[in-house]
Amino acid sequence: xxxEHATEQRCDNIAPANCADCRMAAICLPISLEIDDINKLASxxxxxxxxxxxxxxxxxxxxxxxxxxxxxxxVKTVKVTEEGIEQITGFHLPGELIGMDGIASNVHSNSAIxxxxxxxxxxxxxxxxxxxxxxxxxxxxxxxLMSKEIAEEQTLITMLSKNSAEERIAALLLSISLRHQYRxxxxxxxxxxxxxxxxxxxxxxxxxxxxxxxxRLNKNGIIxxxxxxxxxxxxxxxxxxxxxxx
Amino acid sequence: xxxEHATEQRCDNIAPANCADCRMAAICLPISLEIDDINKLASxxxxxxxxxxxxxxxxxxxxxxxxxxxxxxxVKTVKVTEEGIEQITGFHLPGELIGMDGIASNVHSNSAIxxxxxxxxxxxxxxxxxxxxxxxxxxxxxxxLMSKEIAEEQTLITMLSKNSAEERIAALLLSISLRHQYRxxxxxxxxxxxxxxxxxxxxxxxxxxxxxxxxRLNKNGIIxxxxxxxxxxxxxxxxxxxxxxx
DNA sequence: CGGCGCCTTGACTTGCATCAAAAGTAGTGG
DNA sequence: CCACTACTTTTGATGCAAGTCAAGGCGCCG
Numbered sequence: 001x002x003x004e005h006a007t008e009q010r011c012d013n014i015a016p017a018n019c020a021d022c023r024m025a026a027i028c029l030p031i032s033l034e035i036d037d038i039n040k041l042a043s044x045x046x047x048x049x050x051x052x053x054x055x056x057x058x059x060x061x062x063x064x065x066x067x068x069x070x071x072x073x074x075v076k077t078v079k080v081t082e083e084g085i086e087q088i089t090g091f092h093l094p095g096e097l098i099g100m101d102g103i104a105s106n107v108h109s110n111s112a113i114x115x116x117x118x119x120x121x122x123x124x125x126x127x128x129x130x131x132x133x134x135x136x137x138x139x140x141x142x143x144x145l146m147s148k149e150i151a152e153e154q155t156l157i158t159m160l161s162k163n164s165a166e167e168r169i170a171a172l173l174l175s176i177s178l179r180h181q182y183r184x185x186x187x188x189x190x191x192x193x194x195x196x197x198x199x200x201x202x203x204x205x206x207x208x209x210x211x212x213x214x215x216r217l218n219k220n221g222i223i224x225x226x227x228x229x230x231x232x233x234x235x236x237x238x239x240x241x242x243x244x245x246x
Numbered sequence: 247x248x249x250e251h252a253t254e255q256r257c258d259n260i261a262p263a264n265c266a267d268c269r270m271a272a273i274c275l276p277i278s279l280e281i282d283d284i285n286k287l288a289s290x291x292x293x294x295x296x297x298x299x300x301x302x303x304x305x306x307x308x309x310x311x312x313x314x315x316x317x318x319x320x321v322k323t324v325k326v327t328e329e330g331i332e333q334i335t336g337f338h339l340p341g342e343l344i345g346m347d348g349i350a351s352n353v354h355s356n357s358a359i360x361x362x363x364x365x366x367x368x369x370x371x372x373x374x375x376x377x378x379x380x381x382x383x384x385x386x387x388x389x390x391l392m393s394k395e396i397a398e399e400q401t402l403i404t405m406l407s408k409n410s411a412e413e414r415i416a417a418l419l420l421s422i423s424l425r426h427q428y429r430x431x432x433x434x435x436x437x438x439x440x441x442x443x444x445x446x447x448x449x450x451x452x453x454x455x456x457x458x459x460x461x462r463l464n465k466n467g468i469i470x471x472x473x474x475x476x477x478x479x480x481x482x483x484x485x486x487x488x489x490x491x492x
Numbered sequence: 493c494g495g496c497g498c499c500t501t502g503a504c505t506t507g508c509a510t511c512a513a514a515a516g517t518a519g520t521g522g
Numbered sequence: 523c524c525a526c527t528a529c530t531t532t533t534g535a536t537g538c539a540a541g542t543c544a545a546g547g548c549g550c551c552g
Contacts, residue, residue: 280493410507410508411507411508451508451509452508452509452510452511454508454509455507455508456511473516473517
């Protein structure tokens, strides 16, 4: 809707979101909401101005007020331990929701940082709570999103605990590929929005190891890699089953 | 309350829980619920018969119907990958809630298995949802519990990704110690309900490494260990800070 | 053109895994 | 109560995947 764009231009800070017209809505809210309910939800969501690469959406330690949906671009979430060690806890693509780690303690336990120019929708949590109590399918949807995050983290835990460097990198590529596909984009060819050192940090490896594994996959012809541009030639070779017979 | 015991005796399968009198309630539901609301919640909770060691509470793949609170004893949750690799995703002590990973897909993604004789309360999820929509503080509490689980898993992720074998084991001991203390039990002396191989699996190590690290901590006098019985002599030596200067 | 990040590649080191075997513990049944 | 079997834990010897250290390449921007 052109109105949406116009609003964004005029208002230099935040604009009301128009979820009914957002092509990500099917992903961030794939629920059978009545059009009426979608509009109620949209009315509490605010679309922020586009953020540049490396800007913070929220910082660890800040009071928790909202959760956020990635509208376009990409984001990493980072946890910092008391000793100052940084751990990337997730990479987030359009249609994905972030910030739910702050609900428990009312303080964000992670920081969220854009990996590229991104546009982010803000959802004030107390209003989401109120609305959830009134719209059962929204409450359920939100429980589901949190549960999904738990399940995804468990997958990462298993990977860190049991898999080799090559398996971890293969799994990350597959995950990104799958999420692209889900959004109707190419599963075989895309840009990696994150740096090698982000990948290493996320997967519990060093940059050198990440670089060497990419080089090996490239030499084997499983992928074609040119800096951040990746093309997967043999998607099956990246699947877990491929590692059983090697 | 003796009535509660009487009920348990009579009914060989399940008995209604009496949350108002349960000494775990302060932990599993530390919310400012009206006594009235507590009773509404209690009315949907069922206390199962005591389970023996190694019994399943639910199995991965089963339809998701309920979440469960550990009333007494202890439980491990285990995720099995498609390739059949098992990863323990958590150890759960009295007052802790399990099974929330199943909400997203309506199927349990983990199995839950008792580590010792345990008594477990079952909370049918659809009734919890209904009640949450009516009692705002309950809805919030449940969001918080899920968020807490996310934050805890992120801690495990960081540990698996960044810490040495010794640091991981120290962190596990500290975590158990803290949870004992929270329940008013000794922070310095307790029984480890899980086997060495469970610990190894959870922390992404081998049993041999776990055994060696325990032996080293024992020799250093940091802990006294006799099979599963552990006594922490120098709790500070287990804290992350202790590893900065070593 | 020179400085700065980011990435790659090579040589070497190391913490933990693997393999192997013995010792300890628990459960079962005669 | 002991003998037998099966499992868990400990301890030792060896190997390897990934980390560390170091140097050089590439792209970007002032």
